[in-house]
Amino acid sequence: MGLIDNSVTKKSHLFENSIWKYVVRAMFAGMYLTIGTAIAVVAAEKANHIHPDLGKFVYAMLFSWALIMIIYMGAELGTSNMMYLTAGASRKSIKPKRALQILLVCIVGNLIGGIISGALVMRTGVFLDFNASHYLAETVAIKLSKPAFQILIEGIFANVIVNTAIVASARIKDDAGKIIAIQFIIAFFAFLGYEHVIANFSSFAMVFFGGGIAEMTVSSVLNNFFFATIGNYIGGGLIIGFTYAWMNKGEALYFD
Template identity: 25%
Template sequence: MAASNPLPYVVAESARKRQVMNSSPLRYFLSAVMAGGLIAVVLIVSLLLGQALHLAGSPMYYAASAGFFGTALCTIIVSKTELFTSNVMYMAVGLLSRRVSWKELGKSWFLVYAGNFTGALLLALMYAQTGALSHLPANHLLFDVIGHKVHADSWAIFWKGALCNWIICLAVWVPLRLSNDMAKLAMTMLLVFVFFFSGYEHSIANMAFFSLSWFASAGVTPDWADTLHNLIPATLGNIAGGAIGVAALNFYLERDTLEEVGHSLSKQEAALAHS
């Protein structure tokens, strides 16, 4: 079903997420903590790779960072942990299909957002204990990226956030049409490359950027005002891109697949009743 009709699968997943959240909020929160940590640990490797090529004078340093970052979303999808940006899409579809209430949608977004932030912060703290953040040069790629994020216009950040999560949610949605696992992974990696290389704003990745900078000894260290200047419009943009650009639009375009699946299930139930 998932290989040809993404919408029924996403509806079923939203119902599963709702059930887990309501029966075990701590489990749901810890799943989000793990996803936030995964984002941070992959971002660290992306920065190390980009910085090494930057020091070598390669113009491909940012492309290398962008190309590797898709590993994070692939891992999160396979492990079925909770990432805020994709959770926006799942729960919006759940709301539209009446599997999720407005209250449950808000609860899910809050728990996952807080869990992602906690995971990113904890991973940055653990990484700092290795001493790796103690000797970063002031011109490190990490600080260059953060400088652009905290000095950007709020409206520009919002639209970069919307474009980001439109692409990120498509990186979850589009592979559901494919049956080959390698093709799914490749499609996800390529679409994540599009978002990262374009310089769009992913609120959870930004949490990881900021968390790493807070434990570094040099360079740009944003305060809470700078952090919120970025995270608030980036988060709102992520919600718009995922909930409207992917969830609502695809629900409208593909809602007939729900009717087909429902009709098919009814026929199966009727056949079993007469057997």
């Protein structure tokens, strides 16, 4: 049984035997993304005072630690599950209906975790002076102003990158190697500003509870969530999950 089958079996077993434990693991992923976002944007804000172009580099390198925390703490992330569950359904190690149920519950859990932790972290000292000129507010304003097609395309590339990091970390045995691989791969999408719907749950919640911005309307938020989710699924679920399951089908030697 391969990496995908093992992971899907574990997820399905937990979901079927204790759905609330699964929900908590999904909420924890939202929390870790919020923590990673918080440290990354605060550091980026400080770095921009040194040089206006420095913040983006600092943000990308620090945000990567959100995924490192998720992987090492055994949390359930919706965008990586797009890959796992689609590949598992294609390989018939899980029924499509069950895969869809797990994915939907995971995404909702991520959203709840992001909202709760986003509300709380904005009450901590480093965000008491939060305003519309903060690095986080400006970043979210740009995200909410993007046209739908751009969000879709950036969502595709974001989850190709994220799941490349997931697969790389699973194949590397040494912890230092895992961390280095994740940090630099995730930094690609963070630096490019691509759209990761679960990360957006956290950053949008933080801005909302920080007082909001003019660009944050119900329609702009839902537009981003919808097209980012579709793009993320195409990138992680279809391009990585389904395609690699198809390429591995019937292979004994060249098998990923």
